Amino acid sequence: MSKKSEEKSFIKGLGWCGFGVGSNSASVDVKDGKVIRIRPFHFDDEYAPEDMKPWKIKARGKVFEPTMKSLLPPFSIAYKKRTYSPNRIPYPLKRVDWDPNGERNPQNRGKSKFVRISWDEATDLVASELERVQKKYGPLSVLAQADGHGDTKCIHGPHGCQTKLLNIMGGYTLQARNPDSWEGWYWGAKHVWGQDPVGQGNQNNLWQDVAKNTGMLLYWGCDQETNTWGWSGQQASRLSYWFTELGIRSIYICPDLNYAAAVHADKWIPVNPNTDAALQFAIAYTWIKEDIYDKEYLATHAHGFDEFKKYVVGEVDGIAKTPEWAAPLCGVPSRTIKALAREWAEVATTIVHCNGGSFIRSTYSSEPGRLEICLLGMQGLGKPGRNQLKMIEWGLFGMDSQVPHPRAEVIPNASGAYNGMFSDMPQQFIPKTLIPEAILSDTQISWHGTTLNSSPREDQFIEYKYPIDDGGTEIHMIWTDTPCWTTCWNGGNKMIEALRSPKIEFVLAQHPWLENDCLFADILLPINTKLEEEDFSVDQFSGQFHQVFYEGQCMEPLFESKSDYEAVCEVAKKLGLYEEYTKGKSVEEMIQSGYQVCGIADKISYEEFRKKQYYVVPTAEGWEDDPAGFEPFCQDPESSPLQTPTGKLEYFSTELAEYFPDDEERKPVPQWIPYGESHSESLLHPRSEKYPFLIVSNHPRWRVHANMDDFTWLREIETCKVRGADGYMYEPVWINPIDADKLGIVNGDIVKVLNDRGMVLGGAYVTERIIPGTVYQDHGARLDLIVPGECDRGGANNLIAPGQIMSKNCAGEVTSGYLVDVEKADINELKANYPEAFARKYHKDAGIVIDSWIEGGV
Incomplete structure (x- = not known):
């Protein structure tokens, strides 16, 4: 803590999806009411180390232990730039040509500017529209977009404050958040090994298990250097370095030499997007033919392996899934496939993930998701060093055992202080992936599963409908506090069409920044950032210590924000x-409620907690003896069964066979599906003649989803933005030199990324870190629309992702691994064709429009 009398220091910390200051604790230094720096928080300022009981993992003559300061990612250190961004919404705004008593002009959403109004006028309009719409159509006519991807808060969010009010008013329709980063595991792996909530494996004590027992780590589609920044800070990076020090081989299997692979890989095995299943089948074939898999284990721990084996060796379809068969499909030489398979069988191997990428967020990703588990089972899942490791922990779901690192005495939760997000499931809901279809359809739509990432496996076999049969109605109003659908989900241009539908009579958005879906609102309410609020939170993600925080208000709210x-x-x-709505509670009383139920009330008094402002949960005694991963199932599958109908690894899914016997896109046994009824996103499909590249679109390196694209400090980095010849900072498009040469593209050129769904621009980053035939552009770039629904300058490639769900009965997203073409753009031609868009003035550092969406300017 700062000792200078003229400065004050506040503690900030986050729970899940830490888009504010990372999901570690931070010290925020304030001088004269202005935030001057954000820096790591030093635990031993107030606590003696012995009070925290720091853990130590001892393996192979080395020790790994937590640091005595938080491991902040760059986002955290730079977050003050987000708070002071020139893109802040300064006061309530109304779209200039939206008249609640006359013409509403929905077709102009995304085109029209906004005009300043007062909070009094804004809330009068919102209240009257709520009452009007509900009276005319019923309570379910209001859609609440109230889920993740935003500034993480607790009392003042995190998201869903409006759902409490809508419940009081009689109900609403919920936008049901899909599994997002876990799609393929949710829709696929669950049917092999159970594993609710999202289908990823049991994480118990895996850091120690890997350190002591693993010989090889397969980072499959994983970039833990990037994907953990917004959640776990730098701990995954520390861990990766330590695994290397221990002599554990690190193999990266991905189309791009991502940031983690560039630093940590002992070998990079580049694989074509959407073809991981071919590689997986070829590994299984090698094991079967060379008899180097664990048959004794499968005899007691697996169901239906013989059916799986028949498919692998070609008895079902006449195609043996040999390495020679797989090589031209996945782009990995057959000799490499065989070498990988043999080494995997010889040494204890764990597969590593962070969150998704092309591997798990693409078409038919249920198949590689469950094939991964099939392979782990063939080598004795749960034996020492043979598990699936997630590089960020599972505190999000509050499961005491789901931590890969040493267990804390308590996994705290902040549910007692939440003002949103934890409402009961409403009567009517729509999967997030189906929102555009629901709005644009003239008939009732149906799907299977709530799609909520906390739903159990058996929910995937229940059919749901919109509008519901009994008392259902179409939506006619949208109230969003997560306005990034267009830049983060599947088929953003289709969503733009839906937002401009005359069915939607009123769109209300509340957000700190004028960006993305906010451009399609009729009323905008200005919202604070974390630094402007007093709050309560927990940190379950840092991987060092679980912590509980009182979050002081660092600064007065800017402008008229609330x-x-x-x-x-x-x-x-x-x-x-x-x-x-408030139940008469003050913010202070809500903070105290959070403290009372979060799990630490018997460990520290409220008075002491408020004085110190935080509490570090000590490491649990005896954590070293906790079983690792699937060890209990491995040792005794009868007494420790899996969450599958048979209690075993289901190579043949009994439930898929029972409920979806005619589904050709997700059969009881995993399949190789390059394209099918739902999708044609494959280089094997004739459509690839027109669109010859597959695009990889991962979680972004320099953002958290669609957050933080106006961080001026980060935009100076070469791989963050590419400055075009016109001076505009374009979202990078990685292109292999072989492809770039054929296309006449050089580093720094402006390029078009296009398909039959639209076009986005980007800046060419010519590099051998991406394989030929594939291009790479991160998802989540800020919208900078040239023509709404058609083309975008900012590089928001989710706009041109497929609008369809993952497969026939899997309502998951497809936001990577789809077909595109790439062309060199002529800036003069663009200016001539789109003079208004290319005449906009931009902030020279932040890259945002400064001639403003606000009539008359700010």
Whole structure:
């Protein structure tokens, strides 16, 4: 803590999806009411190390232990730039040509500018529209977009403050958040090994298991250097270095030599997008033919392996899945496939993931998701050193055992202080991946599964409908506090069409920044950032210590901004529901409620907690003896069965056979599906003649999803943005030199990335870190629309991702591994064709429009 009298220091920390200051604790230094720096928090400022009981993992003569300071990612250190961004929404805004008493002009959403109004006028309009729409169509006519991908808060969010008010008013329709980063495991792996909630494996004590027992780590589609920044800070990076020090081989299997692979890989095995299943089948074939898999294990731990084996060797379809068969499909030489298979069989191997990528967020990704588990089972899943490791921990779901690192005495949760997100499942909902279809369809739609990442496996066989049969209605109003659908989900241009539908009479967005879906709102409410609020939170993700925080208000709210909670309170006042909504509780009382139920009340008094502002949960005694991963199942599958119908690894899914016997896209036994009824996103499909590249679109290196694209410090980095000849900072498009040469593209050129769904621009980054025939562009870039629904300058490639769900009965997203073409762009031609878009003025560092979406400027 700063000792200077003229400065104050506040503690900030985050729970899940830490888009504010990372999901580690941070010290925020304030001088004269202005945030001057954000820096790591030193635990031993107030605590003696012996009070925290720091853990130590001892393996192979070396020791790994937590640091005594938080491991902040760059996002955290730079977050003050987000708070002071020139892109902040300064005051309530109304779209200039939206008249609630006249023409609403929905077709102009995304085109029209906004005009300043007061909070009083804004909340009058919101309250009257809520009452009008619900009276005319019923309560379910209001869609609440209230899920992740935003500034993480607790009392003042994190998201869903409006759902409490809508429940009081009689209900609403929920946008049901899909598994997102876990799609293939959710829709596929669950049917092999159970593993609710999202289908990834049991993480118990795996850091120690890997350190002591693993000989090889397969980072399959994994970039832990990037994907953990917004959640776990730098701990995954430390861990990767330590595994290398221990002599554990690190193999990266991915189309791109990503940031982690560039630093940690002993070998990079580049694989074509959407073809991991071919590689996996070829590994299984090698094991079967060379008799180097664990037959004794499978005899007692697996169901239906013989059916799987028949498919692998070609008895089902006449195609043996040999390395020679797989090599031209996946781009990995047959000799490499065989060498990988043999080494995997010889040494204890663990597969490593962080969150998704092309591997797990593409077409038919249920297949590689479950094939991964089939391979792990063939080598004795749960034996020492043979598991699936997730590089960030499972605190999100509050499961005491689901931590790969040493267990804490308590896994705290902040549910007692939440003002949103944890409402009961409403009567009517729509999967997030199906929102555009639901709005644009003239008939009732149906699907299977709630798609919520916390739903159990058996929910995937239940059919749901929109509108529901009994009392259902179409939606006619959208209230969003997560306005990034177009830049983060599947088929953003289709979503733009839906947002401009005359069915949607009113769009209300509340957000700190004027970006992305906010451009399609009728009313905008200005929201605070974390640094402007007093809050309560927990950190379950850092991998060092579990912590609970009182988060002081670091600065006064900028402009006329309020918190999400306060904004909804203002609407509740106009509806006469304020007392019922707040239950008479102050922020201080909500902080105390959070403390009472989070799990630490018997460890530290509230008075001491408020004085110190945080509590570090000590490491649990005896954590070293906790079983690792699937060890209990491995040792005794009868007494420790899996969460599958048979209690075993299901190579033949009994439930898929029972419920979806005619589904050719997700059969009881995993299949190789390059394309099918739902998708043609394959280089083997004739469509690839027109669109000859597959695009890899991972979680971004220099953002967290669609957050932080206006960080001026980060935009100076070469792989963050590419400055075009016109001075504009374009989202990088990685292109292999072989492809670039054929296309006449050089480093720094402006390029078009296009398909039959539209076009986005980018800046060429010519590099051998991407394989030929594939291009790479991160997802989540800020919208900078040239023509809404057609083309975008900012590089938001989710706009041109497929609008369809993952497969026939899997309502998951497809946001990577789809077909595109790439062309060199002529800036003069673009300016001539789109003079208005290319005449905009931009902030020279942040790259955002400064001639403003606000009529008359700010």
